[in-house]
Amino acid sequence: MCGIVGAVAQRDVAPILLEGLRRLEYRGYDSAGMAVLGPDGALQRLRAVGKVRSLADRLAREPIAGTTGVAHTRWATHGAPTENNAHPHVSGERVVVVHNGIIENHAELRAELEAAGYAFTSDTDTEVIAHLVHRELSGGSGLLAAVTAAVAVLRGAYALGVVSVDEPGRLVAARSGSPLVVGAGIGEHFIASDVGALLPVTQRFAFLEEGDVVDLGRDGFRVYNDGAAVERPVRTTELTADAVERGEYRHYMLKEIFEQPAAVAETLEGRLVDDRLLEESFGTTAPDIFDGVRSVHIIACGTSFHAGQVARYWLEGLAGVPCHVEVASEFRYRRPVVPADALFVAISQSGETADTLAALREARTLGYRATLAICNVPESSLVREADLVLMTRAGPEIGVASTKAFTTQLVALMLLTLALGRRHALDATSAAHLVRELRELPGRIEEVLGLNDEIRAIAERFTDKHHALFLGRGAHYPVAMEGALKLKEISYIHAEAYPAGELKHGPLALVDADMPVVAVAPNNELLEKLRSNLQEVRARGGELIVFADEHTGIQSGPGVEVLPVAPVHDAISPIVFTVPLQLLAYHAAVFKGTDVDQPRNLAKAVTVE
Numbered sequence: 001m002c003g004i005v006g007a008v009a010q011r012d013v014a015p016i017l018l019e020g021l022r023r024l025e026y027r028g029y030d031s032a033g034m035a036v037l038g039p040d041g042a043l044q045r046l047r048a049v050g051k052v053r054s055l056a057d058r059l060a061r062e063p064i065a066g067t068t069g070v071a072h073t074r075w076a077t078h079g080a081p082t083e084n085n086a087h088p089h090v091s092g093e094r095v096v097v098v099h100n101g102i103i104e105n106h107a108e109l110r111a112e113l114e115a116a117g118y119a120f121t122s123d124t125d126t127e128v129i130a131h132l133v134h135r136e137l138s139g140g141s142g143l144l145a146a147v148t149a150a151v152a153v154l155r156g157a158y159a160l161g162v163v164s165v166d167e168p169g170r171l172v173a174a175r176s177g178s179p180l181v182v183g184a185g186i187g188e189h190f191i192a193s194d195v196g197a198l199l200p201v202t203q204r205f206a207f208l209e210e211g212d213v214v215d216l217g218r219d220g221f222r223v224y225n226d227g228a229a230v231e232r233p234v235r236t237t238e239l240t241a242d243a244v245e246r247g248e249y250r251h252y253m254l255k256e257i258f259e260q261p262a263a264v265a266e267t268l269e270g271r272l273v274d275d276r277l278l279e280e281s282f283g284t285t286a287p288d289i290f291d292g293v294r295s296v297h298i299i300a301c302g303t304s305f306h307a308g309q310v311a312r313y314w315l316e317g318l319a320g321v322p323c324h325v326e327v328a329s330e331f332r333y334r335r336p337v338v339p340a341d342a343l344f345v346a347i348s349q350s351g352e353t354a355d356t357l358a359a360l361r362e363a364r365t366l367g368y369r370a371t372l373a374i375c376n377v378p379e380s381s382l383v384r385e386a387d388l389v390l391m392t393r394a395g396p397e398i399g400v401a402s403t404k405a406f407t408t409q410l411v412a413l414m415l416l417t418l419a420l421g422r423r424h425a426l427d428a429t430s431a432a433h434l435v436r437e438l439r440e441l442p443g444r445i446e447e448v449l450g451l452n453d454e455i456r457a458i459a460e461r462f463t464d465k466h467h468a469l470f471l472g473r474g475a476h477y478p479v480a481m482e483g484a485l486k487l488k489e490i491s492y493i494h495a496e497a498y499p500a501g502e503l504k505h506g507p508l509a510l511v512d513a514d515m516p517v518v519a520v521a522p523n524n525e526l527l528e529k530l531r532s533n534l535q536e537v538r539a540r541g542g543e544l545i546v547f548a549d550e551h552t553g554i555q556s557g558p559g560v561e562v563l564p565v566a567p568v569h570d571a572i573s574p575i576v577f578t579v580p581l582q583l584l585a586y587h588a589a590v591f592k593g594t595d596v597d598q599p600r601n602l603a604k605a606v607t608v609e
């Protein structure tokens, strides 16, 4: 999704804006641009289609400099990714705007502004904002009043930053539905879509809330909501600029896959006492709330949705609690029946996914016992708006393909299973056993990471493949879905996942020597069923790649490549079996030569519907 950076400083802000954009690249985008107000107050703008490095090349050839400016990476929604549609957008060489989100009433505003004599130079919804602010300024308003009046007529989602040649040294920004933070420096202030963009210049941040308009100058900032001044405390983040560096790894995704043992350990840290879960980890009111929970509704998108699907097997199978899991974009537009005493759980890495956030807001009106956010970004909207929160503590995840966020979400969901299970079907001995298994998990993941070289060798076979099937049973079916999602999003190989028992009801027709079939085979009560399903594939000439628990006895043979996974407790094996599938997708994408960390058409945080 689009990324925003803005600065008011006493030094040249162009390099700060450029570095900020580089750090927002992971969000996904197709063009970039910046505008700064030069020392003489003149407006200078550079835009480029493609990567931030194209913008950097232009900046090197046609340097611009100034102490106030805004910059943007654009993920096209209205209008193709062209230079004309790239942000910043200007009005009358006087007003400059960058915007993330979608203005739903842009067509009617555009007609109104055109009738008033404004000429449009882009196909974007954003340009209306620049002209609206210009119209207010022309009517005699100052920049703060002009932006406040402009946003009052917008419908939809936005985070935006506005500067004007009339008031150099001032930056006005607003947020409603899309994320925006304020960075506080000494004699300089900033805005950005996330803290990572500004870490080289500050570690002090204020987090804007829905409807906030912020007026920034070099020496401070003031926030207004609904016309009244409000306080948004400045907090110091523990993140450092290095935390989002790639280090020795070729891609962020690989780094993040290998960070999983540490990330999982961090998610568990301080939450287990002896063989017991510390329920207050979910919030001080959690034990009381959990006492009354009779069922669970989980809502999420993409990878986070798959985590929810694994959790359904745990919550029903281990905890004995009815669980329903649904994609957020569907949930928010239907009329769900909410059973009495149901817990609503929203899972999101970013905490800013528009559909998940909207589903949470909808849920708060529907009479759930409470809402719980399982999230990786502490200051995100989801975390701020839920009753209970369990942070996944995976650390910044930059690769668009979610990896460590998924495994830590599973850990968090297993903690929820323990909490609810102890009130329902899970006895103390089984719970203590699960806690011990969780403590062992970082080591188990470390062991499967040791398969990296073998998995790379297998992944090479995918270079000329166009399709793949992933199979799993039980809680490993959503793991197969996650494996298929990873492969398709970064290697562009079409991949589908099926519950292995469903194969003969249709997909078996696709199986031939050109269709690799990837299966996960834990050593559990479904093993014999899975074995038969694998036979069905082999009988049709399908090439099998099986990640199998060493104790299953499944052996490599003609058309069957088995990668042995060290034995692991059935409850936590979905977490362990996820890791080789991530590595398979990663290496297949590297062999295919795709942009692994920023796959085409995708964005890290999907902040529009």
Ligand code: AGP
Pocket: 301, 302, 303, 304, 347, 348, 349, 350, 351, 352, 353, 356, 400, 401, 402, 403, 489, 602, 603, 604, 605, 606
């Ligand atoms: C995962 O690899 C994806 N890129 C995507 O499906 C992602 O999980 C989804 O957009 C949800 O994001 P969230 O967890 O930040 O809400």
